[in-house]
Amino acid sequence: MSEPAVLEVADLGVRIGGRTIVEQVSFAVQREHTVGIVGESGSGKSMTVLAATGLLDAPGARVSGSSTLTGGSSPVQLVGAKPKVLRRVHGARIGFVFQDPGTSLNPLLTLERQITESLQTHRDMTRRAATQRATELLEAVGLPDPATRLHAYPHQLSGGQKQRAMIAIALACDPELLIADEPTTALDVTTQAQIIDLVRDLQHDFGTAVVWISHDLGVIGQVADDVTVLRDGRTVDQAPILTLFDSPRDDYTRDLLAARPVLDAQGPPEVTGTDELLTVEGLDVRFTVSTPVGRSTVHAVRDVSFTVRRGATLGLVGESGSGKSTVAAALTGLARPDGGTATLDGTDVFGAKGSAARALRRRIGLVFQDPFSSLNPRARVATSIAEPLSVHDLVDGKPARTARVAELLELVGLPTEFAQRYPHELSGGQRQRVSIARALAAEPELLILDEATASLDVSVQARVLELLARLQRELGLSYLFIGHDLAVIRQVSHDVLVMRDGAAVEYRPAAELFAAPEEQYTRELLAAVPPVTPRAAV
Structure with missing residues (x-):
């Protein structure tokens, strides 16, 4: 018998004005598992996850279907939830890591202030205890000299270090669910590999369920247990990762797989002459x-x-x-x-x-x-x-x-x-x-x-x-x-x-x-x- 889902999304739909953006998308993610949501820009990946977690705030948007956070002591229906309920859930039970940490982090606050904020809000920690926890988190995500880094501002960190700080903030309250929206797209391949390994290790240590959004099936292949492929807001393929790679059901999935740059690809034809x-x-x-x-x-x-x-x-x-x-x-x-x-x-x-x-x-x-x-x-x-x-x-x-x-x-x-x-x-x-x-x-x-x-x-x-x-x-x-x-x-x-x-x-x-x-x-x-x-x- 499979473990119960931490997040269960059923027949999710999003309409803005008279246009359907997301149509009847369903998926579920279990504890310590990762669901990959993949597709090109405009396929509805981020819109689906924003709607499923109650973060969608577009004027005139209407969300239908169901999205239930079932882990923990009290299940919460996120679709249609009141702001007061969402404030209790976001940060405490759901952590978020977005694509560009440079715009997600507050440039006017130190890392200490940004990490301890959720600890003091959701866990009622004293400032001293929250600071100690913040130091432990920065150490866990691999930032060098974490006690000193606590007092750093975002502009004093590299891109990879800022993303590690974002992960520390997201994991501060030991959330049941981590949403990773293109978290490595803007990073070097070496830093990307480090972030993937970091999330995997932290997932194992904390038992977190992860929803990982990406346009790159190469990255999804390294992080996901199950994959949902979206196109124009609709699910065109959904399968365990090995099944999807070995036997893609839809031509669109095959196109995404074929588009991945790989090291053993043929280089360009040699140029004659050495001018x-x-x-x-x-x-x-x-x-x-x-x-x-x-x-x-x-x-x-x-x-x-x-x-x-x-x-x-x-x-x-x-x-x-x-x-x-x-x-x-x-x-x-x-x-x-x-x-x-x-x-x-x-x-x-x-x-x-x-x-x-x-x-x-x-x-x-x-x-x-x-x-x-x-x-x-x-x-x-x-x-x-x-x-x-x-x-x-x-x-x-x-x-x-x-x-x-x-x-x-x-x-x-x-x-x-x-x-x-x-x-x-x-x-x-x-x-x-x-x-x-x-x-x-x-x-x-x-x-x-x-x-x-x-x-x-x-x-x-x-x-x-x-x-x-x-x-x-x-x-x-x-x-x-x-x-x-x-x-x-x-x-x-x-x-x-x-x-x-x-x-x-x-x-x-x-x-x-x-x-x-x-x-x-x-x-x-x-x-x-x-x-x-x-x-x-x-």
């Missing part, structure tokens, strides 16, 4: 920052050298803080190098001034990680794409500009009518295609892609990577592809440079590096990539 387009020698970048004890210098990039071959891709990989994006900033004039040289087909990149610098900027394009932030929300797509055309005087007159925008949209696989849309009217993948079109408008020789697919669903990421490969073949583009996921780097790169703490760790042809990595750090990055087989099969 060097970009040559960087001894790049050195320092920043002066203010600290509580005065100003100090951060040595962001230390004596880094590499080349990008014409028509080829150099993958630049490493964890957050390794200096990857600083390299891109130096090459595009967004950061001032303190040493080293860079030449683009013989032209000095760092020494160019005036009109020479302007001409050089046309030859190097840049695509950022978050297209929603990099596109002007008040400008139509046509305006954003046409901006480089006007800045560099590449077309004459409005008809020619309109025609060129249409060509660029077609080039990146978007309908020409998208030119009149605003960024908020596009999906994440569509926005990133617009960003690529804008970068291509100036007809660059080198395109720098700074984590350009990291924020996308795996299926959308796969389509954007296919687009980049096609553009490289058709236009002869060279790419500097910056990322933290070695599975993606393997798929796109001809050469790979691994960075750590601002320095180059390993720099070799991609096929050689992935076949036999020489450095321990590279092996650690490779080991952190979610394997093809789910954890339950090991």
